[in-house]
Amino acid sequence: MxxxxxxxxxxxxxxxxxxxxxxxxxxxxxxxxxxxAELLVLVxxxxxxxQPAFNWMRLALVSLFVQWIVLLSAGTMxxxxxxxxxxxxxxxxxxxxxxxxxxxxACTAVADIYQLGGPLTRDGEANLYLRHxxxxxxxxxxxxxxxxxQSQWRRQEQAELHARIESLQARIRPHFLxxxxxxxxxxxxxxxxxxEQAVLDLSDLFRASLAxxxxxxxxxxxxxxxxxxxxxxxxxxxxxxxVDWQVEGVPEDLPIPQLTLQPMLENALIHxxxxxxxxxxVGVAAHYADGVFHLEVSNPYDETAQAPPSRGxxxxxxxxxxxxxxxxxxxxxLSVERREGRHYTCLRYPCARQKQExxxx
Numbered sequence: 476m477x478x479x480x481x482x483x484x485x486x487x488x489x490x491x492x493x494x495x496x497x498x499x500x501x502x503x504x505x506x507x508x509x510x511x512a513e514l515l516v517l518v519x520x521x522x523x524x525x526q527p528a529f530n531w532m533r534l535a536l537v538s539l540f541v542q543w544i545v546l547l548s549a550g551t552m553x554x555x556x557x558x559x560x561x562x563x564x565x566x567x568x569x570x571x572x573x574x575x576x577x578x579x580x581a582c583t584a585v586a587d588i589y590q591l592g593g594p595l596t597r598d599g600e601a602n603l604y605l606r607h608x609x610x611x612x613x614x615x616x617x618x619x620x621x622x623x624x625q626s627q628w629r630r631q632e633q634a635e636l637h638a639r640i641e642s643l644q645a646r647i648r649p650h651f652l653x654x655x656x657x658x659x660x661x662x663x664x665x666x667x668x669x670x671e672q673a674v675l676d677l678s679d680l681f682r683a684s685l686a687x688x689x690x691x692x693x694x695x696x697x698x699x700x701x702x703x704x705x706x707x708x709x710x711x712x713x714x715x716x717x718v719d720w721q722v723e724g725v726p727e728d729l730p731i732p733q734l735t736l737q738p739m740l741e742n743a744l745i746h747x748x749x750x751x752x753x754x755x756x757v758g759v760a761a762h763y764a765d766g767v768f769h770l771e772v773s774n775p776y777d778e779t780a781q782a783p784p785s786r787g788x789x790x791x792x793x794x795x796x797x798x799x800x801x802x803x804x805x806x807x808x809l810s811v812e813r814r815e816g817r818h819y820t821c822l823r824y825p826c827a828r829q830k831q832e833x834x835x836x
Contacts, residue, residue, distance in 0.1 A: 494560035495626035496571065496619070500553035505546075512545040513538060515614065536591065544582050544611070548575045564623065572615045579611035580604060652681060655704065658711045669710045676707050691802070694761075694768075695727030701736040708744055715754025716744070722761045729763060730826050732798045739772040739820050742792060747774025747818060758817075769823045776818040792820070799824055 497504050516538045520530070551574055552559070559567045583604055585591075655677050662670035680703040709716055736759070743757045755775035762769050792809070799807035799822060807824035 493626075493630070494556070494567070495564055495623045496552060496556065496559065496567070497622060498553065498556070499549040505549060508545050508549055509542065511618075512541050516541050519610075540582060540586060540591075544575070544579050547578050547582070548615075551578065568616075568619045568623070571619055572612055575615035576608050576611045579607050583607045652677075655680070655707055658708055661711050666710070673707050673710045676703055680704060680707070691730045692733045693727060694725055694729040694731050697731050697733065697736050698722065698727075700734075701740055704737050705740060712744070712748060712754060715751070716748055717754065717756045719756050719758045722759060725761045725763050725768075729768060731768070732795070732802060735795055735798075735822070736770065736772070738792060738795060739770075739822075742820060743772050743774035743818070747776060751775060751777065766827060767823055767825050769821070771819055771821045773817045773819045776813050776816055795822065 499505065499508065516534065519541075520534050520537055523533075552571060555574075559570060562570065587603070659670055659673045659677060662673060680700060705716070705718060740757065740759070748754050748757065758771070758773040760769075760771045760773075796809040799809060803824040803826065807822070809820070809822045812819050812821070
């Protein structure tokens, strides 16, 4: 059911449908309802007049009766959920309560016809129907109110997360622009024609970074943006900069936080290529397996070389780490290590391909 699935699109934080009633056919929600119903059964049985011994048969019959109502109500609301989601929250809540009360009265009628609880007088029969209807109305109203408050809390949490990620995104773009302009400034005197071309490349590059204002883009878009950034740096560094791409096999529709690869490449150039007269090779390796994306950027590392300070680069890497945590939780990570004369910046996070998600909706 389309409205019951979690939707993820490039350029946006993961969205959850706005309808406050959860997908009651899912195992976790169904288990919670069954346990809650059993607690209600215990309350009903314990509220009856005390007997010399606990009536286990009564407990079993009431449990069976209540679980019938719970499972039928969950299944009905699960089937009608796409239709209920089109209604206003108040109207949808009243319809859900009416469904539960109706199913409760129907199950009561079946139990009365077959005398599952023993024969009743006319007065007792009327009281039984009224009692069950009130219990169904009160319990469904309380549960729906809980679902509504939980839905409001989730929406507020999503809004705060989106605002936090947008703030981080806004911080990284100025550093990206300023550092690129510094690279172009070094060409103005030595090679004005290349500087002019670099300005045009930067214009296209920055336009691409602003084209999608959200927080996620596809891997193909991020890769193209990073290649344009490297073309600007190539004007300045020339043959000193060499890039080894090992990104074959990564799906182009894979979601990635925007401006993730570019700050990693910038870090590699500033600390691994710029201080070395002979330059070096920047390695970019990426692969996607078992629902987890791995990205690694490496550069030569020389302890004796002193790289110029760069607050923008450090800010960029901190932003990557913060955005990964905000979007993908504790399963995402950004790590830095040095081995065998090279510096490695590695990130990993769980994600699903956009086409796979579209097929599952």
